[in-house]
Amino acid sequence: MIDNSKAGIIEFVKSIAAEKWDRDRSPYLVSDIGNDLKAEGISYRDVIGEETNLAGFLRENARDKFKVVVHPVQKAKVGVIPPDQDYSFERGVTTSPEAGEKRSERTRRQTPKKYIVLNFLEALAELDESEIEKIQIPLSVLAKLLVKK
Numbered sequence: 001m002i003d004n005s006k007a008g009i010i011e012f013v014k015s016i017a018a019e020k021w022d023r024d025r026s027p028y029l030v031s032d033i034g035n036d037l038k039a040e041g042i043s044y045r046d047v048i049g050e051e052t053n054l055a056g057f058l059r060e061n062a063r064d065k066f067k068v069v070v071h072p073v074q075k076a077k078v079g080v081i082p083p084d085q086d087y088s089f090e091r092g093v094t095t096s097p098e099a100g101e102k103r104s105e106r107t108r109r110q111t112p113k114k115y116i117v118l119n120f121l122e123a124l125a126e127l128d129e130s131e132i133e134k135i136q137i138p139l140s141v142l143a144k145l146l147v148k149k
Contacts, residue, residue: 014065017080027079
């Protein structure tokens, strides 16, 4: 059970971020933190207040507990990692050699279609908004490309 306090939220995030890092060497995304807290019956808004968002709260209050990392292009993509680790969304590679090996295994397990579609979507995210507005891809097409056969 999570303590319904700022300290409780920080400890919860620290614990889950460490588990996620140990499991797959990737950040615990702030978007997932909000959902996980809600699933535990915690409304982080009630705890931290309206003056800041969850990412800001984590940056301000937990510097020694974990690091907050931000995607260089997709500013909404924010994650939490252990304080003694490094991570770059740009390359998705950590400074740890064994993390690179785990990422390679994960990439090999992905279907080629899924890998290609995800890389394509990442490339689209780097376009200007005016360029993105011109692109129309039916969701049914993307879904069909991602289905394993």
